[in-house]
Amino acid sequence: MSDLFPPFEPDAPEPRRRRFQAVPLRLLLPNLVTLLALCAGLTGIRMAIEGRMELALGAIVIAAVLDGMDGRLARLLQGTSRFGAELDSLSDFVCFGVAPGLVLYMWGLESLGSIxxxxxxxxxxxxxxxxxxxxVMLEDPNKPPFAGxxxxxxxxxxxxxCVLLPVYLELVGLPRLVASPAVAAAYCFGIALLMVSKLPAWSGKRFGSRIPRDKVMPxxxxxxxxxxxxxxxPWATLAVLxxxxxxALPFSALRYARLMREYVARHPAAAIGPDAHLGSAHDDDRHSHLN
Incomplete structure (x- = not known):
């Protein structure tokens, strides 16, 4: 019964309150860049709704530039985190999935109706x-060194x-007969299939990681x-790019196939399948936010 009525102790020390641990600034900067990219993608949608296509395209390009910076900034500052990886995935879906599709639809695909x-x-x-x-892809420990x-x-x-190429062509001055909504719809389907395919696309992530001193100024x-x-x-340059x-995609696939044949010739045990060791360079960039 004594436990029901604890003794009154006015001078007893109060329980220590739990304090939140301070977050280093290096963990916040990559996430701030990701949020800026997300803001750019959402702004692109707004500009498309208002009919200002040039600003909408510029916002998506800015989002792509910022997306290429956040992962490298996280690795540079050692500010990777699980939160950053999830935020980057959500931002990429909005900026490079939803925004370009809506921009293209409001540019001309709406004239095709449901198609x-x-x-x-x-x-x-x-x-x-x-x-x-x-x-969800697991890293293959036996993948060849060139797969990255x-x-x-x-x-x-x-x-x-790339999916916005019809809009670039119209802004350059070409008539709608060249980039008609019907052609743009078929082109949009093609780019969508390329994204989910297993086509080896050269990443260029390791290109220029070390620059010779005599090449810095050039x-x-x-x-x-x-x-x-x-x-x-801007629009002519983006169209050419x-x-x-x-x-260059077919040449990238041919180079990957040649490198794989040479690797299998040196390591016969690696001949599991044509796509067994296909790299996931984009996944490496995304999970650069992870610890």
Missing amino acids: GWIAALAFAICAALRLARFN DFFTGVPAPAGAI LFVCVVLFVAVLVTW CVAYLA
Whole structure:
């Protein structure tokens, strides 16, 4: 019975309150960049609704640039986290799945009725499936060393930039006969399939990781010139980049097949299947937020 009425002790020390642990700034910066990319993607949707297509395209391009920065910033600052990885996945779906599909639909696919909406819907769904597939992929410890140089399928940011090619062509000045809504719908279906395919796409993640000292100044000049050209002729530059990227995909697949044949010739035990060791470079970039 004595436990029901504890003694009154006015001078007894109060229980120590639990304090939240301070979060290092290096963990917050990559997530802030991801949030900025998400804001850019959502702003692109708003600009498309208001009919300001140029600003909508610019917002998606900015989102793609920021998406390429957050993972590298997390690795540089050692600020990876599980929260950052999940936030990056959600941001990518909105910026590179929902936003490009809606922009393309409001640009001209709506004139096709249900067919146009299905095309935009298919692109967003394929972007979600691609992100979900790589979020659950297990890292193969026996994959060849060159596998990290290739994406499995077209990455979501590249797919988002490429699927808007019909809009670039119209802004350049080409008539709708060249980039008609019907052609744009078929093209949208094609890009969606490329994202969920197992096509080896060269990632370029390891290209230029080490720059010789005598190449630093020419690299700076090339980057400045590229930015100047992009700002001066943005839609023509993006159209050329999209065509060049899509044209390079077959050569990327052929190079991967050649490297795999050479690897299997040196390691016969690795001959499990044609896609057994296909790399997941985009997945590596996404999980750069993880501890």
